[in-house]
Amino acid sequence: MGVQETLDQIGGVLTRLEIPYERRADGLGYVVNENTVAVYVSVGQWGDGTAVHFGASVVEELELTEPDSIAKAHAAANRLNRTRYFARFCVYEERGTIEIEYDLFGDDVQAEELVRALISVAELADQSAAELVGEVGGKRPAMPAPATAESAVTET
Numbered sequence: 001m002g003v004q005e006t007l008d009q010i011g012g013v014l015t016r017l018e019i020p021y022e023r024r025a026d027g028l029g030y031v032v033n034e035n036t037v038a039v040y041v042s043v044g045q046w047g048d049g050t051a052v053h054f055g056a057s058v059v060e061e062l063e064l065t066e067p068d069s070i071a072k073a074h075a076a077a078n079r080l081n082r083t084r085y086f087a088r089f090c091v092y093e094e095r096g097t098i099e100i101e102y103d104l105f106g107d108d109v110q111a112e113e114l115v116r117a118l119i120s121v122a123e124l125a126d127q128s129a130a131e132l133v134g135e136v137g138g139k140r141p142a143m144p145a146p147a148t149a150e151s152a153v154t155e156t
Contacts (some may be wrong), residue, residue: 003028006043006050012083013111022061029053031144034122035139038144041118043106050106054117055099056125057087062096062138073136080128087124098132100125 001009010030014021019028021041029042040055064070070093077089077098088100102121104113129140 001050001107003043003045003050003106006052006109009088009109010041010043010052011112013109017111017115019115032118033144034118035126036143037122037125039118039125040139046106052104052109052114052117053080054102054104054121056121057097057099057141058125058129059098059132059136059138060096060141062098062136064091064096076132076135079141081139082134084124084128087121089128096138098136098138100128128133 007029011021011023014030014032019032021032023030024040024042028044029040032039032041035152037056042053042055044049044053045051062069065075069090073091073093077091080089087100090099090101091097092099100121102117104117133136133140
């Protein structure tokens with residue numbers, strides 16, 4: 001299955017389950033606002049198949065210009081990675097963010113695992129944000145505006 005077919009399959013699952021979403025501006029994924037977290041879903045080629053990538057910002061506006069602050073952010077992300085299952089926390093120094101990421105094989109992705117990944121990413125981002133802000137600074141991302149039926153992409 002190719003990238004576009006996997007994207008179409010994901011869009012179909014979101015539509016069928018009535019989960020509001022918006023297509024990303026680049027057309028290569030979706031944004032799903034799950035409670036207080038915007039989860040970005042993208043699809044890419046991986047070997048002969050595809051991979052579905054989920055990501056959400058946990059902390060933004062980090063001052064990562066000094067070696068001490070960079071080391072502190074990486075240590076915090078590493079500590080979370082040792083204590084959380086499935087998802088990983090990543091420090092993006094150039095963006096001043098800590099994000100949570102989760103990947104699935106994209107070929108024949110099932111509705112249940114897609115929804116489980118969305119919810120897991122959103123819950124872990126929400127649960128970890130206050131802890132990380134207290135530990136490394138920065139701020140929680142702004143609460144996303146809920147997607148509406150008018151903004152949701154429907155399959156044609």
